[in-house]
Amino acid sequence: MIPNDAVRARRPRMSRAEREQQMLDVAEEVFAERGYGAVSMEEIAERVGLSKPMLYEYFGSKEGLLLGVVRRARGELREVTERAVGAGGTPEEMLRRGYVAYFRFNEAHRRAWLVLLQEPVLLRSAAEEIEAIRRQQSEMMVELLAAHLPDRPRRALEAYAESIIGACERMALWRARTPEVTPEEAATHLMNLTWTGLATLNRPAVAD
């Protein structure tokens, strides 16, 4: 039988790289909107305009697809914050710029960020992979702190770094519910807490 060219023409063949990105786009959107558990591979395939086995061809499993989404998003975020921090200046300036960059990122890439923040924890089987990404985040922060606090034990710096990252994440979640708070304001709050410290905060000099 002769294939229906009119129909075939609607599904242009793409290179693997292109398709992958397209799949990640769709998956990111739909995971962020309704959550990993509520979305079927069938549906994602349909939205991409392909059949299910192609998703498995490229990502191996549903978790693999999610991991792809998370990895890409995490990479982008990392790039943004590293550029912000790497621009130099005093530790205070670097920290502040890092905060601002983080909050701007999750404002601009809301969907990516939602997936990034909310989903990785359910990936038991991909835990090591995720762990590696986290460690990277944390190491960057430790370096930043080490420049300012050269005499502190490494262990303490790690603790600060982890705490700060946790604070950022939760602050971002809060900002999602309180959209009138700008990235700069959020950064100021975080600076007041982590840099100035609550003890010194009741001096009227510090504004937020």
Add this chain to the structure above:
Amino acid sequence: MIPNDAVRARRPRMSRAEREQQMLDVAEEVFAERGYGAVSMEEIAERVGLSKPMLYEYFGSKEGLLLGVVRRARGELREVTERAVGAGGTPEEMLRRGYVAYFRFNEAHRRAWLVLLQEPVLLRSAAEEIEAIRRQQSEMMVELLAAHLPDRPRRALEAYAESIIGACERMALWRARTPEVTPEEAATHLMNLTWTGLATLNRPAVAD
């Protein structure tokens, strides 16, 4: 046919309340160990010594069961921290005791805490429920801060509260990977970061 009494005797009937607790115990253990996605309702039922429909009778769905586990754990945690903070003293003391209580809790109730921290995010459909619990946590912290910082805008206090809670969570995760850090040490790190502040930290007086 006459039922096999020997077999029946192994499955004593229990009151609803008792069974519920037992089911929550099993679910908590197994979710914490292998993750929500990797555990089937069939298996949980089997471990409890009942058949699947009983789980559905009591919890409605798999998510409902998870929610039950989370709610119970969160309640216990809340009790513990509220008692610690409620004992009074200076804001600094209260904050510190709160931190210590939190880290002690997740040391003593490792399984409960793992579920608590790692799973709720995947519950899209139960999001409001979870949100309510979170708000409670955050409100308690806001009250604590308000006593110390009466002149700050509410909005700022909320931001601090959210950040602090996020810092606690992530710190707890870090502690799970670094078990030699005691609850008291973790609390000290957090105090140094949030109370003292990084700016003042390079004075040699503060130890951690």
Add this chain to the structure above:
DNA sequence: GTAGTAAGTTACCAAGAGTAGGTTACCGAC
């Protein structure tokens, strides 16, 4: 123009979430 490969398909399986409808044990009332 044909061989090889990479993109894409249909049609299936297996596992597990959730349910309909029935059975067994307990408990209070007469």
Add this chain to the structure above:
DNA sequence: GTCGGTAACCTACTCTTGGTAACTTACTAC
């Protein structure tokens, strides 16, 4: 003591969905 009524509990199913095997179609280099 037996007889309803209820609450705990079961067997046996359905249906969705993650995952795969085996095939077909189109592009690309020689």
